[in-house]
Amino acid sequence: MRSLHKIIIILILVIIISSVLFYFSNYSVNVEGYDIINVVTNLDTPWSLAFSKNGILFFTERPGYVKAFYNNTLISLKVENLNVKEIGEGGLLGIALDPNFPNSPYIYLYYTYEEEKLWNRVVRYKFENWTLVDQKILIDKIPAATIHNGGRIKFGPDGKLYITTGDATQRDLAQDINSLAGKILRINPDGSIPEDNPFPHSPVYSYGHRNPQGIDWFDNLMFSSEHGPSGELGYAHDEINFIIKGANYGWPIVVGISNDKRFKNPILDTGEETWAPSGISFYKGNIYPELKNKLLVATLRGKHLRIIEIDFKEIKVINHYAILGNMLGRIRDVVEGPDGYIYIATSNKDGRGIPALDDDRIVKLIPKNTKAYLNINLFFYAIFVREKIKLVKN
Numbered sequence: 001m002r003s004l005h006k007i008i009i010i011l012i013l014v015i016i017i018s019s020v021l022f023y024f025s026n027y028s029v030n031v032e033g034y035d036i037i038n039v040v041t042n043l044d045t046p047w048s049l050a051f052s053k054n055g056i057l058f059f060t061e062r063p064g065y066v067k068a069f070y071n072n073t074l075i076s077l078k079v080e081n082l083n084v085k086e087i088g089e090g091g092l093l094g095i096a097l098d099p100n101f102p103n104s105p106y107i108y109l110y111y112t113y114e115e116e117k118l119w120n121r122v123v124r125y126k127f128e129n130w131t132l133v134d135q136k137i138l139i140d141k142i143p144a145a146t147i148h149n150g151g152r153i154k155f156g157p158d159g160k161l162y163i164t165t166g167d168a169t170q171r172d173l174a175q176d177i178n179s180l181a182g183k184i185l186r187i188n189p190d191g192s193i194p195e196d197n198p199f200p201h202s203p204v205y206s207y208g209h210r211n212p213q214g215i216d217w218f219d220n221l222m223f224s225s226e227h228g229p230s231g232e233l234g235y236a237h238d239e240i241n242f243i244i245k246g247a248n249y250g251w252p253i254v255v256g257i258s259n260d261k262r263f264k265n266p267i268l269d270t271g272e273e274t275w276a277p278s279g280i281s282f283y284k285g286n287i288y289p290e291l292k293n294k295l296l297v298a299t300l301r302g303k304h305l306r307i308i309e310i311d312f313k314e315i316k317v318i319n320h321y322a323i324l325g326n327m328l329g330r331i332r333d334v335v336e337g338p339d340g341y342i343y344i345a346t347s348n349k350d351g352r353g354i355p356a357l358d359d360d361r362i363v364k365l366i367p368k369n370t371k372a373y374l375n376i377n378l379f380f381y382a383i384f385v386r387e388k389i390k391l392v393k394n
């Protein structure tokens, strides 16, 4: 009997100690079986995440900061001549690393600035001792406004830099191929215009976009996310588009699936539901087999990560579902790290969210079935950890 008492006491001690450890850890648990773990906390509207191949996580914060997370250390980069104007949805938005980074030590940024009017521009910096120097403007005077600034920049598999721009509230500009607003643009890494762009001497790659904030590729197939007009027209029709060189995506003449032959239909139209999709990434790693080759979509208003399965032969959506619903609040960006894990940036301090005490955050998604040792703590999690996440007003 004495040894049984001992075992019971040891078991109770194990539960108490592991609960205390769990309480002070960064874990939280999610019903779909994924866990999330904090990577960086207490940020202000992290907008874009970009990993180097050697594992440095670079990211922007909308007020105008470029930071890096490496070896468990958060580094604030000094950036020369960065005159960001954070206003409404504008500010420091996209970041991209040169495809040959760090051998080719260039970092690209998209930001809003004010010179009599609001504008957006894309610049290239040289990365040197955690400082960004030698700013070179690659594309300037992209129309800007307090809303609809686009802002995602990414290198395609062709080595060209792709840039999403919003209509900057002047919706007719989206149909004007002489305007940089409401477009997906494509330039060479030095800012020159590729000879095989669809319109001669123009960076315009596709047009008729309202406010695209996400792009990614599966092999050579390009996809984008786009905010529908839930704001001004009161109906949603957020879109996922398959992007074809030179094509017209319809805004502001049509929204969603119109079947109007002049315009490309989206492959997914959210109808009456608003997701407000932002960053997108195809998951190509092996950590989460159930997500392999699926498109991950960060949603702001939707407050979830949308998982979309695409038939790449027919270019159509097979199915889609949400994970992490209301776990993180607004989600701005999602990327796969070189370690195969999924990293997510929240956007609860963007003026439209309800930030938790440790917002904004960059978190890492922990796959299913790796948290068995935590299960014993689910009960304690429910009691204690939820209490820890007290909501505060912005």
Ligand SMILES: [Ca+2]
Pocket: 208, 239, 249, 250, 251, 254, 255, 256, 266
């Ligand atoms: Ca459209």
